Each structure stands twice: as structure tokens, then as C-alpha cells.
Amino acid sequence: MQRIVRAELDLRIEGALDLILAVTVAAGVSRDSEEFVLRQGGVDLTPTELTDASGTRLHRLHVEPGLVTVTYAATVGGQTEMIDATALETAVYLRPSRYAPSDAVFSQARRLFGGLRGADLISAVEQYVFDTVTYSPGLSHGTDSAVNTLATGQGVCRDYAHLVIALLRAMDVPARYAACYAPGLVPMDFHAVAEAYLDGQWWVLDATRLSNRRGLVRIATGRDAADCAFLSSYGGDLALTRMVVDAQVMGEPEVIDAASDPTADDRSALVAIR
Structure with missing residues (x-):
């Protein structure tokens, strides 16, 4: 299966600053081709590439x-080889984090999901978030945590992911956040999903049900959105004036549908981002 991903950003810089981007596919993702160009005033800029422990590729540079x-x-x-989770990962992703404060939802999680284990628990948490949260572009804020989403019942993909992660951690299941390119996503954008640890592997959960999990391409992985921002800046002021994101599956129609049509995704199956 071949997937083509693309992102274009126009950034208006006022005052020199340090810029950090996370828009390239993660280390370890099989790439037949790749082109990454940053330009200012007709001159190509050369960022420093940094790769974190989870494989997220960050590109940092100073701009005027x-x-x-x-x-x-x-x-x-093709597909990325599945790698067994490490003991360190499973410890880190059990802890509360800024946007997924599992300690703050502990009582509710135990009341809702007490007695469930393994795949049944993972499925029940994803179903609960799908049933109780309404996808509401423009109504959530970048500072909202899973607690806000639980209280308001509204949000976008990052909010769904944070709530799934917080509830799973509260039930002693390591869970983490992944930013992805998502073929078939409507509206098209960078997409956020959760991953849950079970039987030595990370399995992806998309409680928005707006993507087909089999087509996802990993960009960044972390505790929550704070670790996976596609754009960060330090110093002067920055305005994002234009953004285009696209992701497509190439191949025969049945291959395209199987990996990009959200309705073709069997939500009862365990699927990994590959």
C-alpha cells in the first residue's frame, strides 16, 4: 500500500525567533521519496533535524x-514494521500529563469501566468517548484538557484523543498520543489519535471515527498534544497565514477504500499505525 502525504505552511514572522516544526513522517516510516523545503525571501533555509526517543523528527531553525x-x-x-513497546514507554505513558490528567478522571473511569480488562476495556473506552463527545470545530481551546472535554462533551480530534488516553491511564492501561496524516479524513487536517498498550504492542484508537486507522501515517508520538505540536516558536511573533494538508492512498479502488474510507474500518479489530 502506497500513501502520499503533503503539507504546506505560510508563516508570517515578526521579530526573529526559533522555529520548531513536526510535519515530516516519523523516523522508521518507510519512504520511497521525501522533499522538505523551507524558504524565506527566495533563499532555502537549512534546519537542524532532531529525532526524539519515540521517533518524532523535529526540524529546528532560527528565522528573521x-x-x-x-x-x-x-x-x-509499504507498512512500517511493528516494534515491541519498551518497559520505559509503558511506565511513562501510565503517568498523568498536562492534557491527559488521568488522576483527575480516576473516579469516573473506575465507575464506568470497573471490571473490564484487555481488549474489552480498550473498546469500551473508545465507544464511550465516541458516544458522549460531539465533534465541534471551533468550540474547544488549545488549553483544554480531558477534564474539559469530559465536562462539556465537545471537542476536536485532539480532545477525543486526550479523553481516551486519560481514561485508559486511570484504568492502569498505558496510553499515548499520536499525530498523523490521515487519508480520507474530512475535513482534511493533521489528525490526532490515541494508542493503547496491550500484549506488548501499541494499538490505535480513533474515537472520532473520522479516519480509517489502516491508512494512518505517523508524524509524532508523545504523552499528549504538548509533545506533538506541528508548529512551535520561541522569541518573536508568528502568524500561520495558510495551511494545506493532504493524504491519499494510491492503488486499486478496493485498496483505497480499505485504507481511507472511515466506514470500512472494523472498529472491533485491533489495528496498529503502520
Whole structure:
């Protein structure tokens, strides 16, 4: 299965600043081709690439005032090999974090899911969040945590992911956040999902049910959105004036549907991001 992903950003810089981008596919993702261009005033900029322990590739550079354009495109060939979770990962992803404060939802999680274990628990948490949260673009804020989402019953993909993660951690299941390219996503954007640890592997959960999990391409992985922001800046002011994100599955129609049609995803199956 071949997937083509693309992102374009126009950034208006006012005052020199340090810029950190996380828009390229993660380390370990099989790439047939890749092009990443940052340009300012007709001059190509060269960032420093940093790869964290989870495989997230960060690109950091210092930029002066003006317009910076970011263009990224990659062709992902085949599927990424599944790697067993480490003991350190399972410890880190059990802890409460800024946007997934599992200690704050502990009582409710135990009341809702007490007695459930393994795949039954993971499925029940995903179903609960799907049933109780309404996808509401523009009504959530970047500072909202899983507690806000639980209280308001509204949010976007990052909010769904944070609530799934917090509830799973409260039930002693390691859970983490993944930013992805998602073929078939409507509206198209960078997408956020949760991953739960079971039987030595990480399994992906998308409580929005807006993506087909088999087509996802990993960008970044972390405790929550604070670890996976596609754009961060330190110093002067920055405005994102244009953003285009696209992801497509290539191949025969049945292959495309099987990996990009959200309605073709069997939500009862355990699926990994590959």
C-alpha cells in the first residue's frame, strides 16, 4: 500500500525567533521519496533535524522577520514494521500529563469501566468517548484538557484523543498520543489519535471515527498534544497565514477504500499505525 502525504505552511514572522516544526513522517516510516523545503525571501533555509526517543523528527531553525514558506511531500511505501513497546514507554505513558490528567478522571473511569480488562476495556473506552463527545470545530481551546472535554462533551480530534488516553491511564492501561496524516479524513487536517498498550504492542484508537486507522501515517508520538505540536516558536511573533494538508492512498479502488474510507474500518479489530 502506497500513501502520499503533503503539507504546506505560510508563516508570517515578526521579530526573529526559533522555529520548531513536526510535519515530516516519523523516523522508521518507510519512504520511497521525501522533499522538505523551507524558504524565506527566495533563499532555502537549512534546519537542524532532531529525532526524539519515540521517533518524532523535529526540524529546528532560527528565522528573521518576513514570510517563511514550508513545503513537505513524501511517498510512503509499504507498512512500517511493528516494534515491541519498551518497559520505559509503558511506565511513562501510565503517568498523568498536562492534557491527559488521568488522576483527575480516576473516579469516573473506575465507575464506568470497573471490571473490564484487555481488549474489552480498550473498546469500551473508545465507544464511550465516541458516544458522549460531539465533534465541534471551533468550540474547544488549545488549553483544554480531558477534564474539559469530559465536562462539556465537545471537542476536536485532539480532545477525543486526550479523553481516551486519560481514561485508559486511570484504568492502569498505558496510553499515548499520536499525530498523523490521515487519508480520507474530512475535513482534511493533521489528525490526532490515541494508542493503547496491550500484549506488548501499541494499538490505535480513533474515537472520532473520522479516519480509517489502516491508512494512518505517523508524524509524532508523545504523552499528549504538548509533545506533538506541528508548529512551535520561541522569541518573536508568528502568524500561520495558510495551511494545506493532504493524504491519499494510491492503488486499486478496493485498496483505497480499505485504507481511507472511515466506514470500512472494523472498529472491533485491533489495528496498529503502520
